[in-house]
Amino acid sequence: DTELKKEDLQRIIDLMDGFKSSKALFTASKMCVFDLLQSRPGLDAAQVAQEIKASVKGTACLLEACVSLGLLKSKQRACQKPVYENTDLSSRFLLSDAPSSLRGYIQHCNDTVWPLFSHLESAVREGANQHEKAFGKTSKDMFQDTFYNSQEAKLRFMNAMHSIAKVTGRAVATAFDLSSFKTACDLGGCTGAMAYEFTKAHPGLSVTVFDLPAVVEMSEHFRPLHTDNRVSFVAGDFFKDELPKADLYILARILHDWPDEKVCILLSKIANACTAGCAVLIAETVLDGQTPYSALQSLNMLAQTEGLERTESQYADLLSKYGFGDMRVGYTMNFLDAFIAIKM
Numbered sequence: 001d002t003e004l005k006k007e008d009l010q011r012i013i014d015l016m017d018g019f020k021s022s023k024a025l026f027t028a029s030k031m032c033v034f035d036l037l038q039s040r041p042g043l044d045a046a047q048v049a050q051e052i053k054a055s056v057k058g059t060a061c062l063l064e065a066c067v068s069l070g071l072l073k074s075k076q077r078a079c080q081k082p083v084y085e086n087t088d089l090s091s092r093f094l095l096s097d098a099p100s101s102l103r104g105y106i107q108h109c110n111d112t113v114w115p116l117f118s119h120l121e122s123a124v125r126e127g128a129n130q131h132e133k134a135f136g137k138t139s140k141d142m143f144q145d146t147f148y149n150s151q152e153a154k155l156r157f158m159n160a161m162h163s164i165a166k167v168t169g170r171a172v173a174t175a176f177d178l179s180s181f182k183t184a185c186d187l188g189g190c191t192g193a194m195a196y197e198f199t200k201a202h203p204g205l206s207v208t209v210f211d212l213p214a215v216v217e218m219s220e221h222f223r224p225l226h227t228d229n230r231v232s233f234v235a236g237d238f239f240k241d242e243l244p245k246a247d248l249y250i251l252a253r254i255l256h257d258w259p260d261e262k263v264c265i266l267l268s269k270i271a272n273a274c275t276a277g278c279a280v281l282i283a284e285t286v287l288d289g290q291t292p293y294s295a296l297q298s299l300n301m302l303a304q305t306e307g308l309e310r311t312e313s314q315y316a317d318l319l320s321k322y323g324f325g326d327m328r329v330g331y332t333m334n335f336l337d338a339f340i341a342i343k344m
């Protein structure tokens, strides 16, 4: 059994090549290849190169890589050059204006996560994020000094959050029966994408999105076509300011940004605002010791934030300190799982 199994070798090759696949996807997305081939399917490499203002050699190479990854299809008639079109997968997730577009998040992965991951070794040695090495910025306040340090950076971050929240929001909003709750507060609710999914799924629920003033001032930019007057926005700092009153507090991708000390400050404020029967709903990818998605997402948090991902029992321990019980977890098989706890 020292014989090399073909599948094992392939598995290692896939792991070694993962970064090449990611970067090919990011590059094609950034250069608008998928949007172009949606409006003009059937272009050859030279035509694509001209449109995206790139070399023919490089474009042909990138297009073939996308074909091999299932992101494009190519057709070739006898003696002619191959022509390209999108696959169903890229039409669903990679176009700028698709309802389930992940383009905003892909751009964040390329521009922010990729440089941070090139310093992963330092992140592991230091147990700290790598904004200073990757971007030359010292940050006292993670959001103000890094993610929101220019209008462009802020919009890019908000677009990234928006795209994941849109794709995952319904699964989170319907993970539990929430019919007994009339008012919710989405703490760090960003663009409101998650809040709109909650009101869509629960006709009796109103949601207040609470986020930093710099974020709330952009909320109009992300308002859906069919406005929903059950979603409202309040600006503030959830570590310092009074929290809006609600029956249900939503924390979607908030706790994974922060170390336990700061999570405890936030949970104690929420607990003080809650009466018995109120609830906290946490949306995070829950570490389960098996799936690479949550474990790799935890490395992502290490390189990018002050936090990390946590297990179900770590959430349960944190919440029980503040008088929450009757906890349940819903594994959604989407980017985010859902965890609910009731104030006793």
Ligand code: SAM
Binding pocket: 143, 161, 162, 164, 165, 187, 188, 189, 190, 191, 194, 210, 211, 212, 215, 236, 237, 238, 239, 251, 252, 253, 254, 257
């Ligand atoms: N909940 C959104 C989602 O899941 O799409 C956004 C998650 S994003 C990782 C973290 C959010 O927390 C950002 O919108 C950020 O502006 C907000 N935030 C960070 N610090 C905050 C603070 N001190 N007070 C209020 N909001 C804060």
